[in-house]
Each structure stands twice: as C-alpha cells, then as structure tokens.
Amino acid sequence: MINQGVINRLIEIVGERYVLYVPEDLLVYEYDGSQAMGYPEVVVVPSSTEEISQVVKIARRENIPIVPRGAGTSISGGAIAASGGILMAMTRLKRVLEVDPDNMIAVVEPGLVNIDLTRAVSRYGLFYAPDPSSQKACTMGGNVAENAGGPHCLSYGVTVNHVLGLEVVLSDGEVMWVGGKVKDTPGYDLTGVIVGSEGTFVIVTKIIVRLMRQPRAVKTFVAIYDDIVDASDTVSAIIGQGIVPAALEMMDNIVIRAVEPVIHAGYPLDADAVLLVEVEGMAESVEEEARAIEVICKENKATDVRVATDPQAREKLWAGRKNAFGALGSIAPNYYIVDGVVPRSKLPGVMKRVAEICRRYEVSVANVLHAGDGNLHPIILFNERDEGMKEKVLEAGGEIMRVCIDAGGALTGEHGIGIEKQMYMPWSFTEEDMDAMRRLRGAFSSAGFFNPGKIFPDEAVDGKAWELPRLVAKGSGMYV
Numbered sequence: 001m002i003n004q005g006v007i008n009r010l011i012e013i014v015g016e017r018y019v020l021y022v023p024e025d026l027l028v029y030e031y032d033g034s035q036a037m038g039y040p041e042v043v044v045v046p047s048s049t050e051e052i053s054q055v056v057k058i059a060r061r062e063n064i065p066i067v068p069r070g071a072g073t074s075i076s077g078g079a080i081a082a083s084g085g086i087l088m089a090m091t092r093l094k095r096v097l098e099v100d101p102d103n104m105i106a107v108v109e110p111g112l113v114n115i116d117l118t119r120a121v122s123r124y125g126l127f128y129a130p131d132p133s134s135q136k137a138c139t140m141g142g143n144v145a146e147n148a149g150g151p152h153c154l155s156y157g158v159t160v161n162h163v164l165g166l167e168v169v170l171s172d173g174e175v176m177w178v179g180g181k182v183k184d185t186p187g188y189d190l191t192g193v194i195v196g197s198e199g200t201f202v203i204v205t206k207i208i209v210r211l212m213r214q215p216r217a218v219k220t221f222v223a224i225y226d227d228i229v230d231a232s233d234t235v236s237a238i239i240g241q242g243i244v245p246a247a248l249e250m251m252d253n254i255v256i257r258a259v260e261p262v263i264h265a266g267y268p269l270d271a272d273a274v275l276l277v278e279v280e281g282m283a284e285s286v287e288e289e290a291r292a293i294e295v296i297c298k299e300n301k302a303t304d305v306r307v308a309t310d311p312q313a314r315e316k317l318w319a320g321r322k323n324a325f326g327a328l329g330s331i332a333p334n335y336y337i338v339d340g341v342v343p344r345s346k347l348p349g350v351m352k353r354v355a356e357i358c359r360r361y362e363v364s365v366a367n368v369l370h371a372g373d374g375n376l377h378p379i380i381l382f383n384e385r386d387e388g389m390k391e392k393v394l395e396a397g398g399e400i401m402r403v404c405i406d407a408g409g410a411l412t413g414e415h416g417i418g419i420e421k422q423m424y425m426p427w428s429f430t431e432e433d434m435d436a437m438r439r440l441r442g443a444f445s446s447a448g449f450f451n452p453g454k455i456f457p458d459e460a461v462d463g464k465a466w467e468l469p470r471l472v473a474k475g476s477g478m479y480v
C-alpha cells in the first residue's frame with residue numbers, strides 16, 4: 001500500500017496533475033491490449049529523465065514496484081501493473097530531440113508514437129522502418145521493450161536492428177547511456193540486451209535510432225486465393241526462391257469480410273485468403289521482382305493478382321491490413337490475438353491445425369499473418385459475457401501455441417511473453433535457461449522491482465491476471 005507521504009513526494013517531483021491515485025483515474029490504466037487486467041496504486045506521468053530518476057529512487061527506497069508504460073497496446077499483458085505499485089506512463093516524453101539526416105539517425109523520447117517519427121523525418125527522404133500495425137498508437141519505448149516487428153520487418157529487420165543506443169534509468173535511479181550514435185560500440189552489446197527486455201531491466205528514457213532512405217520505387221499488389229493453403233504455399237515458394245519482398249502479409253476470409261465494409265481496401269469478399277505483397281528498391285529491380293512473385297502466385301493457384309496503380313490505392317491496400325484487428329471488433333465483442341511463429345515451410349500444416357483446434361473448441365478464428373516471417377496471428381473471436389467462454393478461448397490459444405512449438409517455432413513473434421505466455425515458458429526453455437535469464441535481469445534489477453509478475457512462470461501473480469487452469473495443471477511439456 002502506497003502511503004500518502006510517498007504520494008506527496010511524487011507530487012513534489014512531477015506535479016499534482018501528473019500523479020493519479022483516485023480509483024476512477026486508475027481505472028483507465030487497468031487494461032492493455034491483452035486479456036489481462038491489473039490495478040496500479042498510483043500512476044505517475046513524468047516529463048524528464050531527471051523526474052524518472054527521482055521517482056525510481058523513492059520507489060526503490062520504499063520497495064514499491066514500477067511498471068513502465070507507453071501507449072498500453074501490449075497484447076501480452078506487458079503494460080499491466082500485475083502487482084500494484086507505480087505505473088509510470090511515458091506519454092509526456094514524446095519529442096523528437098534530434099534528426100541527423102546526413103548520418104541517418106534520430107534521437108527520440110520513449111513516449112513518441114512510432115508513426116510520428118517517420119512523419120518527422122520524411123521531409124529528409126527518410127523513414128523509420130519497424131512499422132507495427134499499431135504504429136499510429138504504440139510508442140518507441142514500448143517498441144524497444146517488446147522488440148516490436150511489423151509488416152516491413154521482413155526485409156528491414158525488427159526494432160533491435162534499428163536501435164543504436166539508449167539512455168536508461170537503472171533500478172537505483174542512476175542514469176546511463178548504452179550504445180551510441182555509431183553502428184558498433186566496443187564492449188558488451190547492452191543495447192541489444194535491453195531491447196526486448198519487456199520493461200523488466202530498466203526504464204528507457206531516450207532512444208537513438210537508425211533511419212532508412214525512402215525507396216525509389218514501390219510496388220504493392222494483392223494476390224487472391226480460393227484456398228488459404230495455396231496462399232501459405234505461395235509464401236514458402238517465394239522465400240524458397242530466394243526472393244525477400246519488403247512485406248508479405250496474409251489475411252483470411254473472416255478478416256477480409258470484417259475489413260472491407262469499413263476500409264474498402266479492395267479485397268474481394270469471396271476470397272478465402274489474400275496475400276498483400278510489397279516490393280521496393282530501384283525501379284528496374286522492383287519490376288523484375290514483382291513479375292517473378294506474380295508468376296509464383298499464379299503457379300500456386302492465385303486466381304488473380306491486383307496491382308495498386310497509384311499511391312492512394314496502395315494506401316488503401318495497407319489500410320486494410322493495418323486496421324484488420326480494429327475491424328474485427330465490428331464482428332465480435334471480444335477477440336484473443338494469438339502470436340506464434342513457425343518456420344515458414346510449416347505454415348500450411350500449422351494453419352490446418354489452427355482451424356482444427358478452433359473447430360473442436362467451437363470458436364471462430366480469423367487469421368492475419370506476417371506470413372513472410374512465419375509469424376501467425378490466429379484471432380479467436382468470442383463474447384466474454386458467455387459463461388466459460390474466455391477460459392475456453394484461452395485454452396484453444398494455448399493449444400495453438402503448443403502446435404507452434406512442436407512445429408519448431410517460438411512462443412512469440414513480436415508481442416512478448418508478459419503475463420500471457422509466462423506459463424508456456426517451460427515449453428521452450430529449461431530451468432537452466434530461465435535461470436540464466438533471471439541472472440541477466442539481476443545484473444540490472446532485482447525481481448519484483450521493474451515490471452514484476454511477468455515472463456517467468458514462478459513469478460506469476462497468483463491467479464490475479466491470467467488463468468490457464470487446465471493447461472497449467474497438466475504441467476510443463478506434458479500437454480499434447
């Protein structure tokens with residue numbers, strides 16, 4: 001329980017307006033984009049590294065946990081205050097501090113919304129490559145913590161490939177820089193270690209990022225299929241031939257039917273699946289690559305390939321993909337987005353298993369995939385008011401995750417472990433593996449201080465946020 005003396009001290013640091021502790025104000029922060037919920041005791045909204053440092057020092061002295069939070073779009077429960085304590089919202093720290101077009105780098109604050117960085121640098125012919133579908137809302141700090149990916153990360157790489165350095169506040173309140181403005185810095189790659197640490201190591205307060213030059217030519221097209229398995233086969237065939245498009249995304253019929261009435265992206269309503277393909281580069285190579293991909297699509301039974309003929313049409317095709325999750329809200333009151341990754345060649349088989357599992361659980365499933373990366377997002381549609389439904393859906397999601405692991409895949413393609421996947425960690429990692437991870441965290445912060453109750457199964461806050469009773473009861477690795 002945080003006492004009034006501590007609250008007064010926090011108010012002295014960040015100002016009265018930026019310390020929230022009345023229950024009605026806290027309600028807004030009990031959710032993120034996942035199925036989990038947790039209630040912070042106090043929300044602090046700092047405006048500088050110095051303020052963050054002071055808040056951390058107080059929290060450390062008083063033994064109060066801190067959960068850093070960006071926009072709260074985490075789908076794994078990462079931004080939930082699972083053990084109460086202080087939730088530190090980074091939303092006031094949203095400046096682009098420096099743009100160096102010659103060296104193609106920028107320095108930004110962690111609360112900057114992803115897309116605002118590309119907007120800020122586009123006048124120099126530059127852009128920031130990692131583009132999560134949530135990029136109109138999610139923040140750079142959240143992207144760093146989750147090592148976010150996005151449709152164009154197929155060719156550009158994920159967040160860790162674009163972060164050069166970080167200013168961070170350590171668990172004793174000290175401020176430290178890791179990495180720097182040049183590509184290689186001597187010593188351990190602490191930047192790489194912190195990226196993807198899900199808010200459990202440090203609080204990120206400044207980010208140095210690489211920028212990319214906008215491509216000379218871009219071609220975007222959509223390939224249409226009567227059978228989603230043919231679309232999956234196409235993905236394997238394209239990559240198998242050594243072609244890596246800038247983006248290669250897949251959507252199934254349920255997603256198409258949800259998206260079209262709202263976005264009018266131009267996806268045919270009767271298609272079983274569409275592949276959204278983007279090719280970038282010099283004009284000649286783009287044409288050549290696009291032609292080769294078109295041939296592969298047709299060889300794999302695409303019924304049609306429709307090319308965006310102008311920037312507006314291209315934008316529409318992308319708007320369909322980037323608003324897919326939101327559009328699904330129009331056909332179901334709730335949905336659970338599963339995030340798994342498998343070797344690309346296993347996609348067709350895994351997609352069949354996903355469909356079987358959902359049939360057995362009698363739940364509808366929509367599929368959006370960063371297909372080129374083998375990253376699938378089965379989205380299980382449900383109504384949480386139906387008794388027992390949420391549990392059923394979580395269990396179906398657990399089975400899908402197990403199928404991904406058994407196919408040689410991983411627990412998450414991009415959304416992180418958080419609360420959602422912590423019970424599954426033993427499916428991928430031995431006790432020794434997890435112990436090594438804990439020791440690494442220990443070099444930065446003690447358990448229970450930054451973002452507690454996440455990642456490790458034995459640190460889950462009992463039954464508070466996430467319950468997978470039957471699956472967990474069967475024990476690690478025993479579920480078949």
Ligand SMILES: Cc1cc2nc3c(=O)[nH]c(=O)nc-3n(C[C@H](O)[C@H](O)[C@H](O)COP(=O)(O)OP(=O)(O)OC[C@H]3O[C@@H](n4cnc5c(N)ncnc54)[C@H](O)[C@@H]3O)c2cc1C
Nearest residue numbers: 070071072073074078133139141142145148149199204414
């Ligand atoms: C519709 C939708 C589409 C999505 N599409 C994608 C996608 O294509 N690719 C993808 O990767 N993800 C996607 N996501 C998931 C989510 O948007 C990403 O994980 C994103 O990086 C989270 O950013 P955020 O600012 O919302 O962070 P939050 O949700 O607020 O926090 C996420 C994690 O980051 C930590 N954190 C936040 N700020 C800091 C900081 N300054 N220092 C230390 N830790 C911090 C938090 O503690 C938490 O663990 C999607 C989510 C939604 C709702």
